Amino acid sequence: MMAGETVITIVGNLTADPEVRTTSAGAQVASFTIASTPRSWNRGTNQFEDGQALFLRCSAWRDLAEHCARSLAKGMRVIAQGRLTQRSYEAKDGTQRTVVELQVDEIGPSLRYATAQVAKSQRGTAGAYGNPSSAPAGYTGGTTAAAASLPPSDPWGSVSGSSSSFGDFGKPESEPDF
Numbered sequence: 001m002m003a004g005e006t007v008i009t010i011v012g013n014l015t016a017d018p019e020v021r022t023t024s025a026g027a028q029v030a031s032f033t034i035a036s037t038p039r040s041w042n043r044g045t046n047q048f049e050d051g052q053a054l055f056l057r058c059s060a061w062r063d064l065a066e067h068c069a070r071s072l073a074k075g076m077r078v079i080a081q082g083r084l085t086q087r088s089y090e091a092k093d094g095t096q097r098t099v100v101e102l103q104v105d106e107i108g109p110s111l112r113y114a115t116a117q118v119a120k121s122q123r124g125t126a127g128a129y130g131n132p133s134s135a136p137a138g139y140t141g142g143t144t145a146a147a148a149s150l151p152p153s154d155p156w157g158s159v160s161g162s163s164s165s166f167g168d169f170g171k172p173e174s175e176p177d178f
Helices: 063-071
Strands: 007-014 019-022 028-036 039-042 047-050 054-061 077-090 096-109
Touching: 007 054, 019 063, 028 063, 054 063, 063 096
Parallel strands: 054 096
Antiparallel strands: 007 028, 007 077, 019 028, 028 054, 039 047, 077 096
16 A cells, blocks of 8 residues: 555445446456444434435455455445545547546445355455464364354355355355356
8 A cells, every 4th residue: 555545444235236347457346335324323203213324335456356256246235345446438419527436455244234155255365264374273164064054044144065165155146167
C-alpha cells in the first residue's frame, strides 16, 4: 500500500453473487456490492431500527477474484478491507460521472450469524491461510465431520464432495463452477 491511501473495513451483505470477468490484459476481476445497514436502538419503541443502507461497489483481483467467486454468494454477511478508490468516466449520455469503489485486499465471511469451513487454496506456493510455511498440525482442508453436521439453514453449510477448494458455500447447484 502507498502512504495516504484511504483504507476502510466494511461489514455487510452481498447484494448478488460476485461477477467475474477477465480484462484485456488477462487479469481476473470479481465485482460485487456490499450493503451495510447501520442499526440503532430506539428507546421509545424498545427495538432496533435500521438506518439507511450504504451500497459500496467492490472489486477483487487475480486469485482473490476466483476465491470470491467460489466462496461468496448473494446474501452472505462478509467483512471486507481494502482501499477506497475514485474514478471518473463518461456515461453513454455524454455526462461525466464519478464513482467511489473499494479495491478489496482482504475479505471473508462473517461468523457472527453463521459458520464456515476454510480450505487451503491449491494455487501458488503459500501454505494454509496464506502462510508460507506448511499447514498447521491437524489441518487437513476440505470437508470435515463438523461441516456435515451444520444445520440446513446455514448458508455456508452446503457440503459438496470432498475437494480441497473453497467450495460453493450455499450457491445453488445449477450454477457453474468458476
